[in-house]
Amino acid sequence: MVISGLSSMLKTAALRQRKLPKRSTTKPLRSIATTLYEADDIDLDRIGTQQLNGMTIEIIDPIEDYAELKTELFDFNAIRQLFESGIFSMRFDAMHAITGPYAKRILEEMLHAESCTIINAKPLEDFGGGRPDPNLVYARELVEMTRGANAVDFAAASDGDGDGDRNMILGNDFFVTPSDSLAIMTANAHLLPGYQSGIPGVARSMPTSQAADRVAEALGIECYETPTGWKFFGNLLDAGKIALCGEESFGSGSDHVREKDGLWAVLFWLNLLAIKRQSVEQIVTAHWQRFGRNYYIRHDYEAVEKQAAENLMEALKSNLGELTGSQFGENKMAYADSFSYTDPVDGSISENQGVRIGFEGDSRIIYRLSGTGTEGATLRVYIECYEPDPKRQERESTEALAPLAKLSKTLARIEHHTGRTEPSLIT
Secondary structure (H helix, E strand, C coil): CEEECCCCCHHHHHCCCCCCCCCCCCCCCCCCCCCCCCCCCCCCCCCEEEEECCEEEEEECHHHHHHHHHHHHCCHHHHHHHHHCCCCCEEEECCCCCHHHHHHHHHHHHCCCCCCCEECCCCCCCHHHCCCCCCCCCCHHHHHCCCCCCCCCEEEEECCCCCCCEEEEEECCEEECHHHHHHHHHHHHHHCHHHCCCCCEEEEECCCCCHHHHHHHHHCCEEEEECCCHHHHHHHHHCCCCCEEEECCCEEEECCCCCCCHHHHHHHHHHHHHHHCCCHHHHHHHHHHHHCEEEEEEEEEEEECHHHHHHHHHHHHHCHHHHCCCEECCEEEEEEEECCEECCCCCCEECCCCEEEEECCCEEEEEEEECCCCCCEEEEEEEEEEECCHHHCCCCHHHHHHHHHHHHHHHHCHHHHHCCCCCCEEC
């Protein structure tokens, strides 16, 4: 029995092995016997083994286990040299959550980053009064550190909802969308020690932009489009079909553990920066020039009356057959469907996972209801357009996506159904 006594990051117990085991075919558990007895409390802060009524209990240090695994995946010497060069600066926002101690150990102690690198490092029950989301809205303090005369070269945040699974990547006055981050990691994985033998495939959630698809096609590997929900990635990871996966809501991971891992993504980017010796912006723009740019934005209509949101989706789905082939300004519709997914591992079918409307030239509008809101329903609208011309890749996302953003409201009759004229949150 292994108990993690120094942290509530329960995932760490699974980090001792790099590769995931193949799915077993054991018989189902039909019964379990329990015995209750009185015992003294186990000292969870004492590393080592203890005995409890003849049972050996091992208390591990999850931070050291986690750090040891990361040394197998990334070139710590190269990252350390980057920090010691004196020409590179970074800030990591732990958002008063669990990754603070992990980031301190790895970034400042093992990789020799400045002692001021980690902000909001102490885990707090109320996350310091902040909202635990690593995005441009809720990590404003970090975003400001990437701007102005004294801006840092690289910044990152990990979420504060308890398990540190999501991440946000920033350069000097430059934001990397989660979709682009996944695509760039896929394109450059072969440069890092843990992935030098190549990767079998990559997966993205359906609302995530198609940037990773283009990389997969160029590399000759599979790219899977799954419904939203990490369990779908889990099946693909278990079966060895993918090594990298990600979603537009700032989650990404690899086959080193069957979950998202925010600090892993940060270390991936640090290793990439150490190898290329380019800025974040230079790495991203070079990627766009090679593969094209997928402009991408998400509009959230939060706290919408649940029945009104469901009526909107039902009305939209009922009109799908009439939309294909329709012309909307410069955009000709290529397909319209309600996304259904057949799991290639277990054959299970997941229907009604969101409405996809695709246009010629690989632009898309996606509508999906989210169950993560605290009140009513949240309508999420994902808007994407593809730009292969490097001369047109420097536009702001809002400018490039303005026609599709306007069309997204018209097609779904958002104001009619919800009374909303504008989204409550744009990311």
